[in-house]
Amino acid sequence: MPGSPTPEERKKADEELKAKEAAEQAALPYKWTQTIKDLDVTIPIDGKYKARDLDVKISKKALKVAIKGQEPIIDGELPHPIHVDESTWTLETVPNGKEVSVHLDKVNQMEWWAHVITTAPKIDTSKIEPETSKLSDLDGETRGMVEKMMYDQRQKELGKPTSDEQKKEEILKKFMAQHPEMDFSNVKMG
Structure with a gap:
């Protein structure tokens, strides 16, 4: 295709x-x-300030962090809603002063944010490489489901029956053993 960038240009x-x-x-x-x-947002501030000197407002669709009597450091609309009850802020002492730490719990936990507030410059979310998660990070039910899917995928790759197909075969074998008088010669699994 003419005009397409080369891999080097890209x-x-x-x-x-x-x-x-x-x-x-x-x-x-x-x-x-x-x-x-x-x-998570961290905002460095002068070490002389205490929590009572701050004006922090976290709402479902907006965030404001300011030192009382000064222009806000952050003040704007969030690109996506958050769980207000699960979101927090703290003031922590760090080696060169203090910092306000704001933790926002996303409502949609399947999407990356391009920015903290809509007026800030965006990042390219398609370039985000998520941290690798381990099976041990998952809750029991989800972990079991993922392990079953992984097992079934391996079985299919080896041309062997999946866990569901194995269960059906076991049920049929039990039934056949309990009913030897029946003719099972034409039974097809699938």
């Missing part, structure tokens, strides 16, 4: 975009990270 464009994105994010008065389930 890589260069990606690197330029990444550098621009990094510069925009570094210019923000806060740092933020996210997982698929939540988002």
Whole structure:
């Protein structure tokens, strides 16, 4: 296709975009990270301030963090709703002052956020590489379901019956043993 970028041009464009994105994010008065389930914002402030000096408001669709009497550090609409009751903020002492830590619990725990507030520069969420999760991180029911799916996938790859097919075969064998008088020669599994 004429005009398509070469892999080298695409890589260069990606690197330029990444550098621009990094510069925009570094210019923000806060740092933020996210997982698929939540988002954490840290805002460095002068060590002289106490929690009572802060004006922090967390609502379903907005976030405000300010030092009373000053312009807000963050004040805007969130791109997606959060669980207010599960979201928190704390003031922590760090080596060079203090920082306000805001934890936001996402309502939709299957989507990445492009920014903390809608007026901030966006990141390219398609480039996010999620942290690898371990089976041990999952709750019992989900873990069991994932393990069954993995087992069934391996069985299919080996041309062997899945766990459900094995159960059907066992039930049929039991039934056949309990009813030797019946003719099972034409039984087809599938």
